[in-house]
Amino acid sequence: MEPEKLREYLSNGAVLIVQLTPFKEDGKVDYEGLRRNTSFLVEKRHYGPLALIPVGSTGEKYAVTDEEWKLTKVK
DSSP: OHHHHHHHHHHHHHHEEEOOOBBEEEEEEEHHHHHHHHHHHHOOOSSOOOEEESEEEEEESSSHHHHHHHTTTOO
């Protein structure tokens, strides 16, 4: 999303949710768990715009590879 459009979107009362990153026992990102968590948050929102901030937003960026981080980005 272009910065201008993002600024407009967020200024219209968007709720920002910082997501925790689920990991598997082997230390890799649990993408299925992330999908379930994301779906839950989207389904439970009751009003207005929503901005989800996954992987790295709560300090766990050090624990994921650049490739894992890229795989979580919405295209």
